[in-house]
Amino acid sequence: MADNRVVEGRMVTPEKLAELVEGDGVMDAEAIEDADRDCPDCGGDVLSVGYMPTITEFVTGYKCQDCGWRETDR
Numbered sequence: 001m002a003d004n005r006v007v008e009g010r011m012v013t014p015e016k017l018a019e020l021v022e023g024d025g026v027m028d029a030e031a032i033e034d035a036d037r038d039c040p041d042c043g044g045d046v047l048s049v050g051y052m053p054t055i056t057e058f059v060t061g062y063k064c065q066d067c068g069w070r071e072t073d074r
């Protein structure tokens with residue numbers, strides 16, 4: 001799948017990236033995009049992914065490609 005990206009040395013799907021951000025399973029996830037920002041912890045590249053943790057909620061998650069930093073727009 002072309003949507004897969006490498007995060008912390010592992011290839012992840014949009015769903016897997018959303019689960020890393022959420023720390024739990026998600027119902028649906030959109031394509032991974034490059035966020036226009038750097039990681040505040042290590043300066044690495046940050047990816048963004050829109051996902052639905054529940055059927056009624058849509059969240060944009062951010063995850064560093066190089067370290068464990070993550071954030072959402074909640």
Ligand SMILES: [Zn+2]
Pocket residue numbers: 039040041042043044064065066067068069
């Ligand atoms: Zn980082």
